Amino acid sequence: MGGERLVDRSTVLLKDVLRRVETGWSPVCEPRLPAADEWGVLKLSAVTSGSFLGAEAKALPTAVAPRPALEVNKGDVLVSRANGVKALVGVACSVGDVRRKLMVPDLVFRLVPDPEVLDPGFLAIALASAAARKQIDEAMRGSSGQYKISQADVRVLRVPRMSLDEQRRIVAAHAAFERRIGALEGVAAKRVELLNALVEQLLGVRGEEMTPLGEAGVSIGAGITLGSHRVPRLRPAGYLRVANVRKGWIEGDVALLEAMERDHRRYSLTPGDLLVVEGHADPEQIGRCAIVGPNQGGLLYQNHLFRLRFDDVLPEFAMLWLNSRTVRSYWKSHCATSSGLYTINSRLLEGAPFPRVSRDEQERVVGVWRAESRTAGLLRQRIAKLRTVQRGVVEDLLTGHSKAYAA
Numbered sequence: 477m478g479g480e481r482l483v484d485r486s487t488v489l490l491k492d493v494l495r496r497v498e499t500g501w502s503p504v505c506e507p508r509l510p511a512a513d514e515w516g517v518l519k520l521s522a523v524t525s526g527s528f529l530g531a532e533a534k535a536l537p538t539a540v541a542p543r544p545a546l547e548v549n550k551g552d553v554l555v556s557r558a559n560g561v562k563a564l565v566g567v568a569c570s571v572g573d574v575r576r577k578l579m580v581p582d583l584v585f586r587l588v589p590d591p592e593v594l595d596p597g598f599l600a601i602a603l604a605s606a607a608a609r610k611q612i613d614e615a616m617r618g619s620s621g622q623y624k625i626s627q628a629d630v631r632v633l634r635v636p637r638m639s640l641d642e643q644r645r646i647v648a649a650h651a652a653f654e655r656r657i658g659a660l661e662g663v664a665a666k667r668v669e670l671l672n673a674l675v676e677q678l679l680g681v682r683g684e685e686m687t688p689l690g691e692a693g694v695s696i697g698a699g700i701t702l703g704s705h706r707v708p709r710l711r712p713a714g715y716l717r718v719a720n721v722r723k724g725w726i727e728g729d730v731a732l733l734e735a736m737e738r739d740h741r742r743y744s745l746t747p748g749d750l751l752v753v754e755g756h757a758d759p760e761q762i763g764r765c766a767i768v769g770p771n772q773g774g775l776l777y778q779n780h781l782f783r784l785r786f787d788d789v790l791p792e793f794a795m796l797w798l799n800s801r802t803v804r805s806y807w808k809s810h811c812a813t814s815s816g817l818y819t820i821n822s823r824l825l826e827g828a829p830f831p832r833v834s835r836d837e838q839e840r841v842v843g844v845w846r847a848e849s850r851t852a853g854l855l856r857q858r859i860a861k862l863r864t865v866q867r868g869v870v871e872d873l874l875t876g877h878s879k880a881y882a883a
Contacts, residue, residue, distance in 0.1 A: 486636075486637045487634035487635060487636055487637055488634065488635060488636075488637040489631070489632055489633070489634060490587070490630060490631055490632070490633045490634070490635060491631035491632065493589060493590055493593050493594040493635075494587055494588060494589055494590060494594070494631070495588045495589065495590050496588050497585055497586070497587055497588075497627045497630055497631060498546070498580065498585065498586040498588075499557070499580075499582065499584075499585060499586075499627065500517075500518075500546055500579065500580030500581045500582050500583070500584050500585075500586065501517070501543055501546055501579060501580070501581065501582055502517060502581045502582035502583065503517065503536065503537075503540050504537070504540075505517050505534035505535055505536055505537065506534060506535040506536075506537055507534065507757065507818075508534065508535050509531065509533060509534070509535065510533055510534070510535035510536065510577070510578075511535070512575070513577075514535050514536065514538075514577065515535075515536040515542040515577045515578075515579065516533040516534060516535050516536055516577060516578050516579070517533060517534055517536060517578070517579045517580075517581050518530075518532060518533050518548065518554075518578055518579065518580060518581050518584065519532045519533060519534060519581065519757065520556060520559070520581060520583050520584065521719075522554075522581075523554045523555070523556050523567060523568075523569055523584055524556050524559065524564045524567045524719075525567075525569075525719075526567055526568075526569055526604065527569050528554065528569040528570065528571050528572065528574070530548075530574050530575060530578060533578055534757070536579075542577070542579065543579060546579040546580045546586075547576070547577065547578065547579055548571055548574050548578045548579065548580055548586070549571065549574070550571055550572060550573060550574055551570075551571065551588075551589070551591070551596045552570070552571040552580075552586050552587070552588060552596070553568055553569070553570050553571070553586070553587040553588075553589065553596050553599045553600050553603070554568065554569055554570075554571065554580065554584050554585070554586060554587070555567070555568045555584065555585045555587060555603065555630065556568075556583060556584055556585075557583055557584060557585050557624055557625055557626075557630075558583045558622055558623065558624035558625075559583070559622070559623060559624075560622055560623070561623075561717065561731045562613070562616065562618070562623050562731070562732070563729060563731050563732075564731075565612065565616055565623045565624060565625060566603070566608075566609070566612035566616070566625055567604075568587075568599070568600045568603035568604060569600055570596045570597045570599065570600035571596075585627065585630055587599065587630070593640070594640075594643070595640060595643040595644055595647060597643075597647040597650070597651075598638075598643035598644070598646055598647050599635065601646060601647065601650055601870060601874075602635040602636060602874060603633070603635070605870070605871060605874050606871060607634075607874070607875075608633060608634075608635065611633050611634065612625060612629075612633070615629040615633075616629075636874050636875075645873075646870065646873045646874065649869060649870065649873060650866065650870055653862060653865070653866035653869070654866075656862060657859055657862050657863065657866070660855055660858055660859050660862070661859060663855060664852055664855040664856060664859065667851055667852045667855065668723075668724075668852055670848075671845070671848050671849055671852060672723075672799075674844065674845075674848060675796050675800070675841070675844075675845055676800060676801060678840075678841045678844060679796065679797060679800050679802075679831075679841065685831075685832050686829040686830060686831055686832070687829075687830055687831075687832055688826060688827050688828070688829070688830065689825060689826055689827070689828040689829070689830040690825075690826030690827065691830075692786065692789060692794075692830045693786055693787035693788050693789065694784050694785065694786050694787070694789070694794075695784070695785045696782055696783070696784055696822050696825055696826065697743075697782065697783045697785075698754075698779055698781075698782060698783075698822065699715075699743060699776070699777040699778045699779040699780065699781045699782070699783065700715065700733070700735065700739055700742075700743045700776050700777065700778060700779060701779045712732045712733065712734050712735075713732070713733055713735055713739075713740060713774075713775065713776050714730040714731065714732055714733075714774075714775045714776070715730070715731055715732075715733045715735075715743075715775055715776035715777055715778055716730065716745070716751065716772065716775055716776070716777045716778065716781065717731060717778050717780075717781075718753050718755075718756065718778070718780050718781065720766075721751050721752075721753055721764060721765075721766045721781065722764070722766055723764050723765070723766070723799045724765075724766055724767065724795060724796075724799065724849075725766055725767065725769070725856075726751070726766050726767075726768060726769060726772050727856070730775065733776060735776060739776065740776070743776040743777060743783075744774055744775070744776060745768045745772055745773060745774065745775050745776070745777060745783065746768065746773055746785075747768055747769055747770045747772070747773045748767065748768065748785075748791045749767075749768040749783050749784065749785055749791070750765055750766070750767055750768070750783070750784040750785075750786075750791055750794060750795055750798070751765065751766050751767075751768060751777060751781045751782070751783060751784075752764070752765045752781065752782040752784060752798065752825065753765075753780070753781060754779075754780045754781060754782055754819060754820060754821075755780050755818065755819040755820070756818055757818070758818075759807070759808050759811065759818045760804070760808075762804075762807040762808065762811050762818050762819075762820060763798065763803065763804065763807040763811075763820055763825075763828075764799060765784075765794075765795050765798040765799050766795065767791050767792060767795045782822065782825060788835075789838065790835070790838045790839065790842050792842040792845065792846070793833070793838040793841055793842050794830075796841065796842070796845060797830065797831065798828070802829060803828055803829065806828055806829060807820060807824075807828075810824055810827075811824070
């Protein structure tokens with residue numbers, strides 16, 4: 477790479493600019509965050525968002541000796557090496573500030589760049605590019621519903637050959653977008669927080685008699701199981717995962733699944749359906765609920781989600797109630813836990829408390845929610861647009877189509 481400008485934008489093999497590639501370790505951990513002085517192991521979700529999430533970790537049992545050589549360090553680049561979802565294999569992130577005593581998990585590669593020729597932030601950006609994604613997809617192998625890449629695959633990936641100065645300019649441009657997006661996300665989070673408080677007040681002032689959810693005219697269906705029985709080369713369909721289900725809405729990239737025709741008929745979503753999260757490592761996230769919008773009609777949904785359809789309840793009202801503190805308290809006091817995962821089943825879902833509320837009262841609550849949520853929706857649109865522009869600018873910089881960018 478060196479310090480001179482390379483006009484031809486040629487590429488270089490990663491093995492020539494990395495010091496090493498390592499695979500992590502995944503011992504059986506405790507289903508909680510590690511304390512500040514405890515060793516922990518990152519969860520796969522710490523990487524697959526595309527940004528490093530150091531809080532996504534589990535505590536190493538005190539009886540298990542840690543492996544300090546696998547401790548995550550600032551400047552590492554982490555890459556997911558295996559997942560049941562193709563789009564999540566090869567997702568990369570660079571590690572910035574990180575607490576001590578966190579180890580790399582087994583399903584993640586640690587890439588240690590040679591600092592004299594490769595900036596870690598640039599490497600993470602380059603691995604998210606369309607060119608790198610194409611190479612990863614071509615190298616990927618799959619069996620039993622699990623897709624993976626090897627260390628050898630990673631070493632022969634090609635990234636743009638650029639000087640450190642060029643790399644850092646691209647990192648700076650990317651960071652400028654991240655700052656703008658982060659500021660908007662902060663405003664959006666505050667709006668959602670205020671809206672949730674308002675909805676909780678509207679839902680909490682009434683003393684209506686409760687009824688089990690299963691008696692509120694609802695049908696409950698589990699999602700499609702991802703695994704080896706899926707038949708290849710059949711009609712592909714987009715499907716929603718736990719990561720797509722926020723409290724109130726659906727967002728994020730949609731994964732693809734090759735499914736049989738009967739799966740399309742059985743698991744196809746309709747606008748107005750509700751999706752409820754069946755399992756999560758964080759008990760605060762159990763049972764979070766989102767409403768399927770017009771853009772998600774026809775998608776399938778995975779087996780860690782429940783689909784709810786009501787006969788005579790406004791879907792928006794049901795969604796607001798299922799995300800309320802009352803129902804979250806019910807989940808936390810009744811859900812089961814196994815291997816660090818908190819889960820609810822259909823019987824528990826059917827037994828959740830649900831208020832007997834007139835249609836007029838439902839419409840009043842939903843009307844307030846709709847009016848106040850428009851601003852948050854507009855903010856999400858602005859964030860999505862900025863993300864699109866960011867990807868376009870970075871792709872141009874990586875391929876040399878853009879000569880400069882004023883951050």
